[in-house]
Amino acid sequence: MRSITVKAPSSTANLGPGFDVFGLAVDAFFDEITLTKKKSGISIITEDDVPTNPENNTAGLVVKNMIKKFKIKDGIEIKIKKGVPPGFGMGSSAASASATAVAFDKLYGLKLDKNTLVEFAGSGEKASAGSIHFDNVAASVLGGFVIVRTNPLNIIKIKPPKNLRMCIAIPKLEVPKMKTKISRGVIPKKVNLIDSVRNLSNAAAIVVGFMEKNPELIGNSIKDVIVEPARQHMIPGFVKVKENALRAGALGVTISGAGPSVIAFSKNSADLKRISSAMSRGFANVNIKCQTVICKPSKGAIVIKK
Numbered sequence: 001m002r003s004i005t006v007k008a009p010s011s012t013a014n015l016g017p018g019f020d021v022f023g024l025a026v027d028a029f030f031d032e033i034t035l036t037k038k039k040s041g042i043s044i045i046t047e048d049d050v051p052t053n054p055e056n057n058t059a060g061l062v063v064k065n066m067i068k069k070f071k072i073k074d075g076i077e078i079k080i081k082k083g084v085p086p087g088f089g090m091g092s093s094a095a096s097a098s099a100t101a102v103a104f105d106k107l108y109g110l111k112l113d114k115n116t117l118v119e120f121a122g123s124g125e126k127a128s129a130g131s132i133h134f135d136n137v138a139a140s141v142l143g144g145f146v147i148v149r150t151n152p153l154n155i156i157k158i159k160p161p162k163n164l165r166m167c168i169a170i171p172k173l174e175v176p177k178m179k180t181k182i183s184r185g186v187i188p189k190k191v192n193l194i195d196s197v198r199n200l201s202n203a204a205a206i207v208v209g210f211m212e213k214n215p216e217l218i219g220n221s222i223k224d225v226i227v228e229p230a231r232q233h234m235i236p237g238f239v240k241v242k243e244n245a246l247r248a249g250a251l252g253v254t255i256s257g258a259g260p261s262v263i264a265f266s267k268n269s270a271d272l273k274r275i276s277s278a279m280s281r282g283f284a285n286v287n288i289k290c291q292t293v294i295c296k297p298s299k300g301a302i303v304i305k306k
């Protein structure tokens with residue numbers, strides 16, 4: 001095989017209290033990565049606004065790390081087609097990194113296990129987040145709902161309820177280039193025990209909600225007293241957007257990943273349109289336009305051409 005194309009989904013990280021631990025693949029957007037063997041070097045071809053120096057590009061870093069680890073002698077051309085908008089908390093860099101790790105694995109017949117694939121995909125996140133975290137990449141590689149355990153890396157995947165639906169409001173804001181790094185900088189370094197107990201109880205309930213396929217339990221456990229309060233000032237209108245969505249019937253609402261998108265959970269397709277317009281009105285209240293996307297949990301990265 002000389003060339004392979006893999007598509008990987010967008011994802012939402014944290015789901016409220018599961019900071020850096022929970023991820024959910026969502027079928028809102030997809031990135032496509034084509035890897036083609038060549039004589040030497042790593043090059044990037046894209047029409048999208050992403051860095052083309054492999055050192056600063058998530059996909060570039062994944063290829064570089066995998067070439068080194070598996071002592072591959074070829075060069076690789078990486079073609080990137082972005083579908084996931086970068087910088088909005090939808091796991092954009094993770095989608096590219098995940099598609100790349102899965103494509104590389106298949107191109108060289110490595111048959112890596114899921115934890116190793118996620119580890120390589122996570123190594124690409126460093127280019128955009130400044131630090132490695134695995135919630136988005138685990139979701140994007142494996143699909144469904146994931147729980148990330150570290151040291152050693154161990155991903156637990158749970159199939160989401162079939163009727164779980166989400167509405168994501170993506171505000172039209174200028175986002176800084178290293179947004180994830182910046183929004184990680186505002187989180188408290190230390191947490192008080194009472195807050196940590198509250199988040200832990202809700203996180204545990206979310207896991208049970210996924211296991212029992214219970215969207216109500218998932219939604220009403222999406223309560224975060226640590227990270228959301230620290231970050232919400234970075235999203236103009238957040239309080240109103242959340243309040244509006246809950247009033248319109250959302251089961252739970254929180255920041256998607258590091259933001260600024262806001263995600264609302266529901267199980268009722270009829271509610272979703274109402275929730276979408278309620279969220280748009282929330283942003284309109286502070287004169288911000290937003291795009292709303294109604295979506296459902298997604299499968300992980302898949303080969304679409306070889």
Ligand code: HSE
Nearest residue numbers: 013019020184257258
């Ligand atoms: N868990 C990460 C964060 C996801 O919230 O910073 C960012 O992509």
